[in-house]
Amino acid sequence: MKNRVSLKDIANKVGVSIALVSYVLNGKEKEKRVGEEVVKRIKEAAKELNYQPNQIARSLRGGSTKTIGLIVTDIANPFFGQLARIIEDEAVKNGYTVIFGSCDEDIFKSERLIETFLYRQVDGFIIAPAEGTNNQIAALIEKKLPVVLIDRYFPEIKASSVCLNNFQATFEATNHLIKQGYKHIKMVAYKTSLNHMQERIRGYVEALILHNLNSEIYIIEILRKSLKKETEDLIEKEIKKMENIDALIFATNSLTLSGLYSINRLGIKVPEELGIVGFDGNEAFDFFYAPLSFVEQPLPAIGRKAVNVLLDLINGQSDIVHYNLEHFLNIRNSS
Amino acid sequence: MKNRVSLKDIANKVGVSIALVSYVLNGKEKEKRVGEEVVKRIKEAAKELNYQPNQIARSLRGGSTKTIGLIVTDIANPFFGQLARIIEDEAVKNGYTVIFGSCDEDIFKSERLIETFLYRQVDGFIIAPAEGTNNQIAALIEKKLPVVLIDRYFPEIKASSVCLNNFQATFEATNHLIKQGYKHIKMVAYKTSLNHMQERIRGYVEALILHNLNSEIYIIEILRKSLKKETEDLIEKEIKKMENIDALIFATNSLTLSGLYSINRLGIKVPEELGIVGFDGNEAFDFFYAPLSFVEQPLPAIGRKAVNVLLDLINGQSDIVHYNLEHFLNIRNSS
DNA sequence: TTACTTTGCTTAATCGTTTAATTATTGAAT
DNA sequence: ATTCAATAATTAAACGATTAAGCAAAGTAA
Numbered sequence: 001m002k003n004r005v006s007l008k009d010i011a012n013k014v015g016v017s018i019a020l021v022s023y024v025l026n027g028k029e030k031e032k033r034v035g036e037e038v039v040k041r042i043k044e045a046a047k048e049l050n051y052q053p054n055q056i057a058r059s060l061r062g063g064s065t066k067t068i069g070l071i072v073t074d075i076a077n078p079f080f081g082q083l084a085r086i087i088e089d090e091a092v093k094n095g096y097t098v099i100f101g102s103c104d105e106d107i108f109k110s111e112r113l114i115e116t117f118l119y120r121q122v123d124g125f126i127i128a129p130a131e132g133t134n135n136q137i138a139a140l141i142e143k144k145l146p147v148v149l150i151d152r153y154f155p156e157i158k159a160s161s162v163c164l165n166n167f168q169a170t171f172e173a174t175n176h177l178i179k180q181g182y183k184h185i186k187m188v189a190y191k192t193s194l195n196h197m198q199e200r201i202r203g204y205v206e207a208l209i210l211h212n213l214n215s216e217i218y219i220i221e222i223l224r225k226s227l228k229k230e231t232e233d234l235i236e237k238e239i240k241k242m243e244n245i246d247a248l249i250f251a252t253n254s255l256t257l258s259g260l261y262s263i264n265r266l267g268i269k270v271p272e273e274l275g276i277v278g279f280d281g282n283e284a285f286d287f288f289y290a291p292l293s294f295v296e297q298p299l300p301a302i303g304r305k306a307v308n309v310l311l312d313l314i315n316g317q318s319d320i321v322h323y324n325l326e327h328f329l330n331i332r333n334s335s
Numbered sequence: 336m337k338n339r340v341s342l343k344d345i346a347n348k349v350g351v352s353i354a355l356v357s358y359v360l361n362g363k364e365k366e367k368r369v370g371e372e373v374v375k376r377i378k379e380a381a382k383e384l385n386y387q388p389n390q391i392a393r394s395l396r397g398g399s400t401k402t403i404g405l406i407v408t409d410i411a412n413p414f415f416g417q418l419a420r421i422i423e424d425e426a427v428k429n430g431y432t433v434i435f436g437s438c439d440e441d442i443f444k445s446e447r448l449i450e451t452f453l454y455r456q457v458d459g460f461i462i463a464p465a466e467g468t469n470n471q472i473a474a475l476i477e478k479k480l481p482v483v484l485i486d487r488y489f490p491e492i493k494a495s496s497v498c499l500n501n502f503q504a505t506f507e508a509t510n511h512l513i514k515q516g517y518k519h520i521k522m523v524a525y526k527t528s529l530n531h532m533q534e535r536i537r538g539y540v541e542a543l544i545l546h547n548l549n550s551e552i553y554i555i556e557i558l559r560k561s562l563k564k565e566t567e568d569l570i571e572k573e574i575k576k577m578e579n580i581d582a583l584i585f586a587t588n589s590l591t592l593s594g595l596y597s598i599n600r601l602g603i604k605v606p607e608e609l610g611i612v613g614f615d616g617n618e619a620f621d622f623f624y625a626p627l628s629f630v631e632q633p634l635p636a637i638g639r640k641a642v643n644v645l646l647d648l649i650n651g652q653s654d655i656v657h658y659n660l661e662h663f664l665n666i667r668n669s670s
Numbered sequence: 671t672t673a674c675t676t677t678g679c680t681t682a683a684t685c686g687t688t689t690a691a692t693t694a695t696t697g698a699a700t
Numbered sequence: 701a702t703t704c705a706a707t708a709a710t711t712a713a714a715c716g717a718t719t720a721a722g723c724a725a726a727g728t729a730a
Contacts, residue, residue, distance in 0.1 A: 006686055017710050022688060032689095033707055055454040056400065057686035059391045060715045067434075067455075074420060081416035085409060085437055092436070097451055099402075099434045101427070102420055116432055119390040120402075257618055264622075283592055283619040287599075341716055352680050357718060367719095368677055392716030395685045676727075684718085692711070700703075 005049045013045045014038070021046075025053070059121065068310065069117035070100040071110065071127045079253055079280050079297075080128070083150070086303030087126060094311055096123070105130045105224050114140065124310045126150060131192045131224070146313035148306050152196040153322070160313065162306040162323045166196050169295045169327035170203030173249055173277045176293075178211050180335055182247035182275045185213075188235060188259055189251035191221040200251045200279075218242075228258060236262040239274075246274060247335070253280035260288055276334040290333040298325050340384045348380045349373070356381075360388070394456065403645065404452035405435040406445065406462045414588055414615050414632075415463070418485070421638030422461060429646055431458070440465045440559050449475065459645045461485055466527045466559070481648035483641050487531040488657070495648065497641040497658045501531050504630045504662035505538030508584055508612045511628075513546050515670055517582035517610045520548075523570060523594055524586035526556040535586045535614075553577075563593060571597040574609075581609060582670070588615035595623055611669040625668040633660050 007025075011018045016038060023032040024042040034042075045051075059065040068091050072080040084100060091098050099122065101113035110133045117125065124146035129137055134154050140147050141159050153161035170187075177185050187204045190197050201219060208217050220238045222231050235258060239245060250256040256278035268274045270290040278285055278294035285292035305323050342360075346353045351373060358367040359377040369377075380386075394400040403426050407415040419435060426433050434457065436448035445468045452460065459481035464472055469489050475482050476494050488496035505522075512520050522539045525532050536554060543552050555573045557566050570593060574580060585591035591613035603609045605625040613620055613629035620627035640658055 004686095007688095008686075018687080019689075019711080020709070022686095026688085028689095033709090035708060038708085052450070052453055054395075054456065054686050056391060056394045056456050057715090058688080060389075060395050060685090060717090061687050061689090063715075065391065075410070075423065076413070076417040076420035078411070078413055078416065081413065081419075082411040084416075085411035088410065088435070088437060092451075097434055097436075097455060099432055100423070101432075102423060115387070116427075118387055120432060121389065121391050260622060283617065284622045287595060287619045287622040287624075289622075289624055339716095342718095343716075353717080354681080354719075355679065357716095361718085363719095368679090370678060373678085389716050392685090393718080395687090395715090396717050396719090398685075672730085674727100674729080677725085679722105679724085681720105681722075683720085686715105688714085690711105690713085692709105694707100694709080696705105696707075698703100698705080700701100 004054070005051045006054065007051075009049060010042060010045045010051055013049065014041050016042070025051070063121075064123050064314075065121045066096050067120065067122045068096050068098050068307070069113075069120070069122035069125045070098050071103055071113050071117075071125065071129075072100070073105055073128055073130070074102045075100060076102070077254065078282060079299075082299050083303050086300050087307055090304045090307035094307070096307075096311075103130050107132045107136075111136055118145075124148070124314050126306050126310055128152060129154065129194075131194050146310055148310045148313070150302060150306050152194045155195060158320050160309050160321050162302050162309060162325070163196060164297050164302070165324040165326055166199035167203040167206070168324075169279075169329075170200045170249060170251070171207050172203075172327070172329055173293075173295050174204045174207035175210075176329060176331065177247045177249065177275050177277060177335055178207065178213070180247075180271075180275060182335075183213070184216055184242075184244045185247040185249060185275075186216075186218045186220060186238075186242065186245050187249050187251060188220045188222065188255050190255070191223055197251060204249060222255060222258075231255070231258040232261045232265075235259050236266060239263075239266060239268070247276070248274060249277045250279050253278065253282045255279070256292070256294070257282060257284060260284065260292075270334050278334075281330070288334070293329070293331045293333070293335040296328040296330045298328070301325050339389070340386045341389065342386075344384060345377060345380045345386055348384070349376050351377070360386070399458050399649075400456045401431050402455065402457045403431050403433050403642070404448075404455070404457035404460045405433050406438055406448050406452075406460065406464075407435070408440055408463055408465070409437045410435060411437070412589065413617060414634075417634050418638050421635050422642055425639045425642035429642070431642075431646075438465050442467045442471075446471055453480075459483070459649050461641050461645055463487060464489065464529075466529050481645055483645045483648070485637060485641050487529045490530060493655050495644050495656050497637050497644060497660070498531060499632050499637070500659040500661055501534035502538040502541070503659075504614075504664075505535045505584060505586070506542045507538075507662070507664055508628075508630050509539045509542035510545075511664060511666065512582045512584065512610050512612060512670055513542065513548070515582075515606075515610060517670075518548070519551055519577075519579045520582040520584060520610075521551075521553045521555060521573075521577065521580050522584050522586065523555045523557065523590050525590070526558055532586060539584060557590060557593075566590070566593040567596045567600075570594050571601060574598075574601060574603070582611070583609060584612045585614050588613065588617050590614070591627070591629070592617060592619060595619065595627075605669050613669075616665070623669070628664070628666045628668070628670040631663040631665045633663065636660050 007018045007021045010021045024039050029039045088098050103110040110130045126148050128151040138157050147159050149161040278292045281296050342353045342356045345356045359374050364374045423433050438445040445465045461483050463486040473492050482494050484496040613627045616631050
């Protein structure tokens with residue numbers, strides 16, 4: 001049998017009303033002037049029966065579920081896995097539980113997840129929004145639901161966000177390559193209007209412009225829905241096509257990874273023939289024969305900030321804030 | 336304002352009772368003989384007000400939260416991240432949501448997570464149990480709560496489990512190394528009584544015994560709480576210490592990774608001087624200069640099976656089942 | 671006409687908790 | 701003796717949904 005013990009069971013056992021038990025177990029015995037003797041007996045009974053409050057009933061009554069809904073692209077992607085872990089820890093520290101979902105950059109999956117989380121009355125959302133989900137996010141904001149966007153955000157939507165200063169990241173990475181003497185630097189990026197990607201592209205572009213290398217600007221664009229194999233093939237083809245390319249900067253860790261497979265297949269020498277700067281970090285970067293230079297995101301800071309901003313929103317704070325955290329350019333052998 | 340729309344709002348708008356609205360929106364209009372005209376008006380009103388059922392209220396009434404509690408070691412560990420993703424997909428497919436927690440192989444964190452999930456009335460648990468949590472699991476079983484253990488299990492506890500056939504995995508991996516001509520094969524494993532680790536060790540040991548290599552049996556034991564740095568240092572020290580070691584088999588992906596860092600630092604030649612077989616798979620294995628041979632776990636099968644077994648339990652099935660899925664030995668250049 | 675069925679809807683209990691409002695008792699003060 | 705305050709408890713509504721049970725009104729059969 002499900003021996004779920006309720007306040008009623010304790011009340012019956014002690015011979016008092018349910019309300020009294022509730023008061024005592026919520027530490028309101030002073031405020032509500034409950035008799036000393038009764039307090040003792042209630043506490044004893046609760047321990048004896050191993051009472052555990054029913055969070056569901058509490059939520060229904062109180063309106064708060066102490067739950068955060070986390071929506072990422074894919075929890076299996078180490079970038080989001082690590083972020084999820086940090087968010088989890090920070091949430092738990094504050095008495096919250098996390099429910100999560102992966103949307104695969106898919107508008108419909110995203111919608112379904114948001115809907116599910118709404119059914120479940122999450123107190124707030126932390127979302128890495130997929131392309132085209134602008135109105136989904138706007139709808140949440142409209143309903144006055146606490147939302148914090150991470151990794152990317154929509155400039156036109158009044159939602160708080162915690163992201164990387166993406167422009168600065170690729171701007172510096174590109175400058176670094178230029179300083180190393182590379183002249184023909186190309187970028188591999190996803191084809192998406194999402195703000196973080198556009199900013200990363202802009203960082204690359206502006207750095208080249210700054211050094212009068214406008215004619216060198218070239219972006220290998222990968223479609224989101226591409227399979228790994230297709231991505232590798234495309235990068236390989238593009239590299240082969242270009243005669244004078246001498247450096248590549250990647251816009252995400254998955255793209256970096258695909259690029260490394262391509263480069264390995266082509267047998268190009270890094271950093272002599274091709275300079276490389278990766279993104280996000282990945283253990284694989286360490287084992288590439290020329291350990292990779294890469295743009296490192298401050299994941300712990302991003303995760304913690306996201307949770308704290310969300311909790312502020314949940315607690316009534318209504319100002320919208322945008323955090324653009326700074327990257328760290330980890331320079332090693334590949335550039 | 337929180338414009339949460341309830342059945343009551345619809346009922347008021349249409350001018351009928353709450354019950355009728357509930358019947359219609361749950362598709363019981365036939366069974367409950369609701370008038371055609373009213374059905375139409377209720378459905379319209381529901382759409383117009385954008386009604387979304389309150390899952391919390393449903394749960395309280397119905398007793399089921401349609402939620403699965405997932406407890407792993409660390410969601411940031413790609414092994415568990417990938418598994419979580421598969422579990423998520425399978426859960427969603429069945430109308431369930433996943434709440435997760437990382438216990439870091441810590442008894443107390445594990446206990447706190449289980450408690451939290453109990454408060455939240457999860458319908459069932461999928462747990463990769465930490466060492467020493469035997470009684471926590473036993474207590475859940477005692478309370479007749481649906482539980483499925485993954486990755487490891489406790490032989491003495493009557494809980495269903497979905498694991499790898501760990502013995503077979505390392506047994507074959509070791510045989511493979513022997514067949515390749517390696518004579519002095521050592522293992523790197525975590526020091527834990529947990530069943531999966533003991534089985535992996537046993538596989539290694541039995542294979543050596545089978546080939547009369549009893550004297551070669553040696554296990555480099557790593558403490559769970561060791562930092563990455565300490566682990567690498569220890570492995571490095573142990574390898575240096577042994578004069579004739581010529582192959583290493585690792586018991587997890589994190590250990591493999593640490594080992595690769597050590598081996599890189601030592602400058603040992605793989606596979607000539609040292610044969611290697613890793614565990615679980617990791618992109619980094621592909622970029623090690625001698626792409627790693629490794630024991631691959633059938634993650635999709637494990638995740639799906641775990642969810643399905645759990646759903647069976649939730650739906651009243653009471654038989655305890657143990658699945659030991661088979662590995663795939665992915666042989667490449669390191670052995 | 672009377673009795674019974676069918677149709678279409680409402681009432682009210684329930685899940686477990688919180689909490690405002692109320693009641694009853696005792697003690698102290700006037 | 702009467703009033704007021706303090707103490708210690710209970711009652712009942714509310715959160716939002718589900719669902720068994722009940723009740724009219726209309727239709728059908730004898």
